[in-house]
Amino acid sequence: MRAGGRRTAIVSAPDRKRILFIDDEEQITSALESRLHRYRDQWELVFLNNSQEAVAYAAEHDLDTVITDIRMPGLDGYGVVARLREMPRHVSTPIIVLTGNAEADQKRRALDAGADDLLNKPVLTEDLVARLQSALRIKEQQDQLRDANRLLEARVDERTRELANSRLDIILRLARAAEYRDEDTGFHIVRVGLYAKVLAEGLGLPPDLADQLILAAPLHDVGKIGVPDSILLARRRLTEDEWVIMRAHASIGHGILTEASPIMAAFATARGQTGEPPDRNPLIQCAASIALTHHEKFDGSGYPRGLSGEAIPIEGRIAALADVFDALSSERPYKPAFPESQVLDILRAGCGSHFDPGVYAAFERVADTFRQIRAHYTDAAPDGERIDC
Numbered sequence: 438m439r440a441g442g443r444r445t446a447i448v449s450a451p452d453r454k455r456i457l458f459i460d461d462e463e464q465i466t467s468a469l470e471s472r473l474h475r476y477r478d479q480w481e482l483v484f485l486n487n488s489q490e491a492v493a494y495a496a497e498h499d500l501d502t503v504i505t506d507i508r509m510p511g512l513d514g515y516g517v518v519a520r521l522r523e524m525p526r527h528v529s530t531p532i533i534v535l536t537g538n539a540e541a542d543q544k545r546r547a548l549d550a551g552a553d554d555l556l557n558k559p560v561l562t563e564d565l566v567a568r569l570q571s572a573l574r575i576k577e578q579q580d581q582l583r584d585a586n587r588l589l590e591a592r593v594d595e596r597t598r599e600l601a602n603s604r605l606d607i608i609l610r611l612a613r614a615a616e617y618r619d620e621d622t623g624f625h626i627v628r629v630g631l632y633a634k635v636l637a638e639g640l641g642l643p644p645d646l647a648d649q650l651i652l653a654a655p656l657h658d659v660g661k662i663g664v665p666d667s668i669l670l671a672r673r674r675l676t677e678d679e680w681v682i683m684r685a686h687a688s689i690g691h692g693i694l695t696e697a698s699p700i701m702a703a704f705a706t707a708r709g710q711t712g713e714p715p716d717r718n719p720l721i722q723c724a725a726s727i728a729l730t731h732h733e734k735f736d737g738s739g740y741p742r743g744l745s746g747e748a749i750p751i752e753g754r755i756a757a758l759a760d761v762f763d764a765l766s767s768e769r770p771y772k773p774a775f776p777e778s779q780v781l782d783i784l785r786a787g788c789g790s791h792f793d794p795g796v797y798a799a800f801e802r803v804a805d806t807f808r809q810i811r812a813h814y815t816d817a818a819p820d821g822e823r824i825d826c
């Protein structure tokens with residue numbers, strides 16, 4: 438088959454190994470074409486006389502071997518080899534360079550440019566065929582190796598995804614367990630996670646951190662697992678002593694997510710793990726930080742440590758606003774869902790005292806997205822809830 442350009446030809450055979458010949462002399466490519474004619478059933482032979490055109494062709498096609506002349510007008514053989522090696526699809530495509538018999542310097546330059554093999558001109562058909570077969574075998578092995586690696590990578594990716602999914606599932610079930618004892622808060626933890634993400638985006642924080650908050654923020658009240666029912670489920674004003682216990686949920690949650698325990702040590706031993714325990718993953722570290730600091734207030738009047746300003750980690754400052762927004766705008770047994778204007782008034786009043794002004798400013802910027810999240814994740818029939826933000 439003939440292709441466009443100056444004296445070019447393609448001898449096509451579908452699903453055959455594709456070999457590209459580049460030589461500016463038409464009589465050479467014509468001779469090669471007729472000498473290799475009987476291999477056309479096995480090989481798709483592409484002959485191009487214009488080296489620029491050949492490079493453009495190579496950019497668009499997978500090739501199993503390239504054979505190129507050195508001395509050509511415009512782009513010479515060294516340039517062709519260099520350009521092909523710059524193309525990801527031809528980083529390892531076998532390239533054979535046709536050189537003059539005694540031109541040692543040419544040969545060295547061709548190898549330096551990235552050629553794999555050299556053939557002296559004039560070349561015997563048998564030598565050419567033998568060299569092509571060898572190059573094609575190498576290419577086939579490379580392709581098999583590449584395919585095997587891709588398969589392996591796909592399997593590893595799949596396992597990694599499975600592991601990540603099961604870990605995330607466990608994290609969310611832990612959050613759900615904490616909520617379950619306390620309140621049937623519907624989608625509270627989902628909304629808090631999404632609000633936290635949107636606030637982080639509004640603050641221009643790294644996307645990784647924003648994504649992490651979707652799953653870390655829902656664990657903010659995991660420490661309520663450690664608060665007695667008589668306090669956690671009380672439908673009355675708590676005494677000051679009971680509030681002390683209630684407020685301990687922040688530290689308890691932090692402890693659950695950070696402290697090494699004899700149980701974990703026993704499991705590690707049972708599984709044959711020795712030495713230091715592995716570092717906790719960033720998601721759990723972020724969740725632990727939120728559990729500890731989501732009741733801190735910007736002016737230092739919060740708990741458990743009375744941190745103020747930027748001493749409160751950003752994830753804690755974000756979770757504080759996300760949690761309060763959701764508590765105010767959701768229906769609870771002892772209160773209706775406040776109208777949006779009232780929620781906004783309360784948040785505005787808390788700017789600089791309860792909330793980080795920067796986080797509050799981000800909230801104002803992303804308020805529309807908050808509305809969308811609230812509209813999408815509405816609670817069907819909440820019961821048994823109490824606000825304690």
Ligand SMILES: [Fe+2]
Binds near residue numbers: 657658686731732
């Ligand atoms: Fe809390």
Ligand SMILES: [Fe+2]
Binds near residue numbers: 657658760
């Ligand atoms: Fe909450």
